[in-house]
Amino acid sequence: MPKQVPAYGAPSAKAALIPFPIERRDPEPHDLEIGILYCGICHSDLHKVANDWGNTHFPVVPGHEIVGKVISRGSDATAFREGDLVGIGCIVDSCRVCRECRAGHEMFCEKGVTFSFDSFDTKRKSWTCGGYSAEIVVDERYVLRIPHGLDPARAAPLLCAGITTFSPLRQFGCKAGDRVAVVGLGGLGHMAVKFASSMGAEVTVLSTSPKKEGDALRLGAKHFVVTTEEGALNPLEGAIDLILDTVSGPHDLDRQATLLDSFGTMVLVGLPPAGANVDASALVHGNRRVAGSNIGGIRETQEMLDYSGRQAIVADIEQIRVDQLNEAYQRMLRDDVRYRFVVDLSTLHS
Ligand code: NAP
Ligand code: ZN
Ligand code: ZN
Numbered sequence: 001m002p003k004q005v006p007a008y009g010a011p012s013a014k015a016a017l018i019p020f021p022i023e024r025r026d027p028e029p030h031d032l033e034i035g036i037l038y039c040g041i042c043h044s045d046l047h048k049v050a051n052d053w054g055n056t057h058f059p060v061v062p063g064h065e066i067v068g069k070v071i072s073r074g075s076d077a078t079a080f081r082e083g084d085l086v087g088i089g090c091i092v093d094s095c096r097v098c099r100e101c102r103a104g105h106e107m108f109c110e111k112g113v114t115f116s117f118d119s120f121d122t123k124r125k126s127w128t129c130g131g132y133s134a135e136i137v138v139d140e141r142y143v144l145r146i147p148h149g150l151d152p153a154r155a156a157p158l159l160c161a162g163i164t165t166f167s168p169l170r171q172f173g174c175k176a177g178d179r180v181a182v183v184g185l186g187g188l189g190h191m192a193v194k195f196a197s198s199m200g201a202e203v204t205v206l207s208t209s210p211k212k213e214g215d216a217l218r219l220g221a222k223h224f225v226v227t228t229e230e231g232a233l234n235p236l237e238g239a240i241d242l243i244l245d246t247v248s249g250p251h252d253l254d255r256q257a258t259l260l261d262s263f264g265t266m267v268l269v270g271l272p273p274a275g276a277n278v279d280a281s282a283l284v285h286g287n288r289r290v291a292g293s294n295i296g297g298i299r300e301t302q303e304m305l306d307y308s309g310r311q312a313i314v315a316d317i318e319q320i321r322v323d324q325l326n327e328a329y330q331r332m333l334r335d336d337v338r339y340r341f342v343v344d345l346s347t348l349h350s
Contacts, residue, residue: 002026006348007133008322009061013051019258019348020128024137029146031268032140039131040065040109040157040315041341043248043272047331048118063131064090064260065118065159082084085152087144087305088136089159090295092116092128096141102299106142125148125164126193132325134348137243140177147309151319154314157187157340160295161315165192165244166304167296168198168267172242176200181240181259182221185212186332188269190316190339193219194243198311204236206256209335219316227251228274233259238286254334257282257290265289315340320346 002023008015027033045062047053066088066347070080080086094109106223114121115129116138118272129136163311165188174180180201182192189205196203204223206217213224225232232254240259243266251277257266270288278290296304308314316339320328328341 003135005134007061007129008325008348009059009129009132010019010049010096013056013058014049017049017132017329020059024135024274025124026075026140027072027137029074030076030139030141031085031137032070032080032086032143033072033145034066034136034138035067035071035086036066036068036131036136037132038067038113038153038156038342040187041325041328041332042160042161043332043344044160046332047248047271047273049329051119053271056168057127058138058208060118061129061132062117063133064088065145065156065161066116066131066136068136068154070109071135073140080143080145085146087155088116088131089143089144089147089163089301090115092138093121101198104299106181106297107294114147126240126251128153131345132322132343134201134345144298144305147305148312150309150313153286153319153342153344154317155305155308156342157191157315157317159301161187161191161197161245161340162308163296163301163304164188165246165327166195166307167300168244168291168293169242170300171293172267173346174199174201174242177202178206179239179261181206181236181243183227183243183245183251183256183277185209185339185342186203186246186272186335186337187215187315190215190219192244192246193221195314197221198313204240206233210280211240215338223257238262240264243267244269248272250276253278253290256281256303257288258288260288260296262286262288265282265291267291282340315342317342319344323347
């Protein structure tokens with residue numbers, strides 16, 4: 001019998017989040033039943049609730065930065081034990097056998113990946129519900145191990161903000177001495193600063209918020225530039241090897257591209273609702289490159305978690321109760337978060 005568990009979600013586009021029960025399936029042989037402790041709030045949750053990308057299926061229960069404890073295991077689930085501290089990110093299923101799955105790029109599964117929320121699970125013929133809920137049932141192949149010593153609430157944002165910034169730094173070979181610019185100091189941006197500086201890069205934060213300077217330097221940046229100040233970007237022209245753009249709203253990519261040194265790369269990870277243009281000449285002169293990067297696969301997510309365990313890297317968070325979710329969404333839209341909200345799911349029961 002599927003189990004009813006309490007959850008928070010949005011009944012329709014731009015509606016306030018409200019409590020309602022959802023169903024979790026009976027654990028299948030390879031499944032883990034997980035009691036959710038904490039879930040981070042990613043700006044993608046906000047885009048989904050606002051239907052910014054035009055593809056949300058309502059009602060939606062967001063949440064894909066999940067940390068919890070194993071409650072029970074299916075008969076063939078052997079990788080974890082009851083009580084283990086585990087993580088679930090954006091991906092909860094894929095075909096496992098296609099070229100992309102075998103390469104560890106499950107997010108590009110040729111048969112279609114199943115995301116942890118607002119994704120149609122073709123095996124179970126139902127829409128997935130995410131981490132703003134008391135429990136979740138996931139095949140253990142998609143469950144991550146949280147290293148000992150990391151605070152569970154502060155580790156939750158690693159499951160999306162962490163892997164989404166770690167992966168492009170790895171893909172583009174970030175190393176000691178590289179000049180890395182992080183655009184936007186939000187949930188993703190602050191993780192990007194921590195990871196890039198831990199790899200020895202000289203990090204510059206490009207921000208629209210002058211008040212974030214002290215935080216940027218504390219997080220590991222060497223330089224801080226307020227992009228909205230007249231002429232502020234001029235000294236940076238041609239002075240950056242890798243730009244990591246984490247911005248959630250419309251902004252000027254053309255100008256940003258001119259900051260790259262020759263053969264430098266601007267990686268887009270932010271997903272603003274409206275498209276942006278890049279002028280060909282900004283790229284052609286200097287052999288500059290523009291790239292995109294989508295989260296990261298399961299294997300790389302575990303590598304990122306293990307790296308974070310060794311380096312003691314976790315998110316800077318503000319912990320909230322479930323009844324503060326709507327306020328947290330409003331604050332994120334006003335850019336008022338330092339630097340990730342994490343919801344404590346034990347407050348679902350109180
Ligand atoms: P967030 O915490 O809200 O941070 C976004 C930051 O972008 C803000 O703190 C702000 O930084 C800056 N910003 C916002 N609007 C801006 C505008 N119009 N112009 C210039 N700067 C602006 O969001 P997040 O959770 O980090 O997510 C960021 C984006 O990444 C979202 O679009 C999200 O959907 C996307 N995302 C993508 C992936 C992927 O796989 N590629 C994964 C997760 C999230 P400053 O105050 O410093 O300017
Ligand atoms: Zn996310
Ligand atoms: Zn596949």
